[in-house]
Amino acid sequence: MIEAIEYNTERPHLIIPEYGRHIQKMVDQAVAEEDPEKRNKQAKSIIAVMGNLNPHLRDVPDFQHMLWDQLFIISKFKLDVESPYDKPTPEELYAPPEPLAYPQNYPKYRFYGNNIKRMIDVANSWEDGDKKEGLVLTIANHMKKCFLNWNKDTVEDDVIFQHLYELSEGKINLKNSDEDLRDAQKLLKNKKRFNTASGGKKHHKNNNRGRKRY
Secondary structure, eight states: OOTTOOOGGGSOOOSSGGGHHHHHHHHHHHHHOOOHHHHHHHHHHHHHHHHHHOGGGTTSTTHHHHHHHHHHHHTTTOOOOOOSSOOOOHHHHHOOOOOOOOOOOOOSSGGGOHHHHHHHHHHHHSOSSHHHHHHHHHHHHHHHHHHHHHOSSOOOHHHHHHHHHHHTTTSOOOTTSOOOOOOHHHHHHHHHHHHHHHHOOOOOOOOOTTOOOO
């Protein structure tokens, strides 16, 4: 009996360990089957068992397609059966992913962040009107708040208007307007209040010492 014991280190490598060794053996048996009709029946039975092992994925779109792809992957793409979907290839599976396009933006005023520039571009695309004016003032106030995150003292509205003019490529001009942005102290006060509400709460430990226990 001791000689018949199998150790995992001596067994074949599992292609998809989540399905276990029994599924692996069933797939290997289907690959070795010479009768095409029996081989197709075995493949469909294996798909049914694989689906029962993942009942929480039944509502996922293309669930069956995923199971068939995994079946071919477990067989190392050696299984020759009639699949309702295109058979995957090793080149598709092991192909290196394409590099993701990373935004290489080098804004002039980095303390505003890239989102401010996107908001300004959206404002430039809108037609003139009350809606656009409201968005522009919101952007300007947010720019002032971002500025104060780096400079805790204060900043004049004319500085924010000049930066807004430059970032909008001269399309948004509030330099000669009578608009007033929110006071710096109020912006900093709201920030402190938000920080206190979110992370500044003191947690009091419940002291059960002295209570009667029954």
